[in-house]
Amino acid sequence: MENIEKYNNAFVQVFGAKAEELNDNYGKETVDEWDSVHQLSLVAQFEDAFDIMLDPEDIMDLTSYAKGKELLAKYEVVI
Numbered sequence: 001m002e003n004i005e006k007y008n009n010a011f012v013q014v015f016g017a018k019a020e021e022l023n024d025n026y027g028k029e030t031v032d033e034w035d036s037v038h039q040l041s042l043v044a045q046f047e048d049a050f051d052i053m054l055d056p057e058d059i060m061d062l063t064s065y066a067k068g069k070e071l072l073a074k075y076e077v078v079i
Contacts, residue, residue, distance in 0.1 A: 003050070003079050007072070010045035011065065014038055027064025034063075042068070050077045 001009075008019045015033055017026070028034045043059050046052065046068070052075045054062075062068055069079045 003077060006049040007046075007068070007079050010042055010049060013045055014041045022065055024064070024066035027067070029064075039063075046072065050075070052077065 008022055011017045011022055011026070012019060015031060015038060017031075028039075039062055040059070043054055043062060047054060050072065052072075054071070054075070058071045058074070062071060072079060
């Protein structure tokens with residue numbers, strides 16, 4: 001599975017989103033279900049899928065699909 005598929009799959013698993021709904025506007029401000037519990041679930045999905053451990057600051061900054069890609073790049077994960 002490619003990284004983009006793993007990335008999208010995390011959002012599908014956590015939010016029940018459809019892959020075609022995912023874009024850079026998908027985030028805390030546009031998704032009603034986005035709360036702290038879902039955000040932490042998303043973190044867990046990323047950490048498992050990409051074998052990384054996010055810093056607490058990065059966990060707090062994970063507020064959108066676009067921001068997630070930026071954060072993963074910091075951990076040398078190419079999406």
